Amino acid sequence: EVHLNLNVRGLPLSATLEINEISNRLIKEGRRVYKLGLGQSPFPVPQPVVEELRANAHQKDYLPVRGLTALQEAVVDYFERTQSLVYRPEHVLVGPGSKELMFILQLVYYGDLVIPTPSWVSYAPQAHIVGHQVRWIPTREDNSWLLTPEELERLCAKDPTKPRIVILNYPNNPTGYSYSDRQLQELAAVARKHRIILLSDEIYGELQFDGGHASIARYYPEGTIISSGLSKWCGAGGWRLGTFIFPKELDWLLEGMAAVASETFTATSAPIQYAAVRAFNGGTRIERYLWQSRRILATLGDYIHQRLVRMGLQLAPPQGGFYLFPDFEPLREKLAARGIGTSPELCKRLLDETGVAILPGTAFGRPEEELTVRLAYVDFDGARALAAAEQVPGGK
Numbered sequence: 047e048v049h050l051n052l053n054v055r056g057l058p059l060s061a062t063l064e065i066n067e068i069s070n071r072l073i074k075e076g077r078r079v080y081k082l083g084l085g086q087s088p089f090p091v092p093q094p095v096v097e098e099l100r101a102n103a104h105q106k107d108y109l110p111v112r113g114l115t116a117l118q119e120a121v122v123d124y125f126e127r128t129q130s131l132v133y134r135p136e137h138v139l140v141g142p143g144s145k146e147l148m149f150i151l152q153l154v155y156y157g158d159l160v161i162p163t164p165s166w167v168s169y170a171p172q173a174h175i176v177g178h179q180v181r182w183i184p185t186r187e188d189n190s191w192l193l194t195p196e197e198l199e200r201l202c203a204k205d206p207t208k209p210r211i212v213i214l215n216y217p218n219n220p221t222g223y224s225y226s227d228r229q230l231q232e233l234a235a236v237a238r239k240h241r242i243i244l245l246s247d248e249i250y251g252e253l254q255f256d257g258g259h260a261s262i263a264r265y266y267p268e269g270t271i272i273s274s275g276l277s278k279w280c281g282a283g284g285w286r287l288g289t290f291i292f293p294k295e296l297d298w299l300l301e302g303m304a305a306v307a308s309e310t311f312t313a314t315s316a317p318i319q320y321a322a323v324r325a326f327n328g329g330t331r332i333e334r335y336l337w338q339s340r341r342i343l344a345t346l347g348d349y350i351h352q353r354l355v356r357m358g359l360q361l362a363p364p365q366g367g368f369y370l371f372p373d374f375e376p377l378r379e380k381l382a383a384r385g386i387g388t389s390p391e392l393c394k395r396l397l398d399e400t401g402v403a404i405l406p407g408t409a410f411g412r413p414e415e416e417l418t419v420r421l422a423y424v425d426f427d428g429a430r431a432l433a434a435a436e437q438v439p440g441g442k
């Protein structure tokens with residue numbers, strides 16, 4: 047007999063992790079699989095950060111719940127240096143991945159969760175697990191899937207007193223697009239008017255190709271929580287280190303989350319936190335690593351974009367991160383002739399017939415009959431690419 051919490055009954059394994067497991071199984075069976083499913087950084091962790099981890103392998107004590115003080119300070123310095131945003135170290139919360147912090151945020155917050163679609167695979171399942179209502183805001187393909195101030199206003203105006211958290215993610219997973227400064231300012235104005243709490247998921251911020259990532263916290267500091275971590279720009283997904291930074295106005299949320307953290311994960315791994323100080327402090331070697339990472343991803347993103355356009359698809363080139371979210375609608379007839387009418391069918395047939403593993407738009411909150419898919423262009427040797435990039439002249 048099964049005694050599962052109702053919210054968890056029937057909950058499948060996260061789509062991205064599942065495609066990774068299927069791909070690995072096929073590889074074991076001897077198939078060549080192009081792993082464009084799981085969104086994992088292709089690059090190694092920068093050498094100075096690895097050295098710092100080695101030097102701190104002996105750190106064995108439980109660290110403070112909110113994080114190592116030196117790391118909180120490094121995170122604050124980082125946001126001052128990169129975004130001209132001023133915080134205090136005690137407003138930083140460190141956790142074992144930003145995903146875990148998001149889950150705890152949902153657990154402690156009382157209100158709706160608003161998610162523009164397409165969006166990252168885990169926001170909504172987390173809300174379901176804790177029994178929250180999810181309000182979707184579908185965005186438009188011809189607007190590069192970006193949330194508009196009008197769309198946000200419309201949702202808020204329907205029920206103006208309702209407490210809500212809105213998640214913004216830019217550069218975006220799965221689309222690869224980001225907001226301009228002006229778009230952020232306009233969204234910030236709506237957020238302020240309706241006293242929305244924004245969870246600004248900026249985990250790909252450092253991977254914006256033009257190096258000009260701006261946080262919406264610049265325009266709505268009092269209501270924005272910035273989510274970040276080492277997983278994407280530092281190539282350290284498996285290290286599990288995420289950070290939230292709160293404005294003082296949201297102290298009550300931070301306190302609630304810290305209390306839950308103290309009763310659950312206690313504190314993030316000590317050696318990893320010591321190493322993370324080095325990552326957030328930056329310096330020339332890390333700057334160089336980031337600059338080359340962006341250059342490689344931009345080149346690849348442009349190339350794949352051009353190939354998709356040549357196939358007859360319509361989409362703008364990506365602006366950051368390592369994803370593209372093409373819609374195969376222009377090829378619908380050709381695909382229908384092969385018995386493919388939905389995005390899950392398209393992905394299944396691609397994997398079976400060509401070994402290309404990608405994810406259907408349904409995993410990102412899009413309807414099944416739409417032929418959108420996400421591809422993560424990360425199946426290459428990142429260490430070799432970085433070394434090769436050093437031989438190619440240009441900039442810096």
Ligand code: PLP
Pocket residue numbers: 085142143144145146166215219247249274275276277283286287288
């Ligand atoms: N947010 C987005 C948009 C992501 O793509 C990911 C990872 O795939 C995460 C958050 C979670 O990152 P982590 O828990 O490794 O910090």
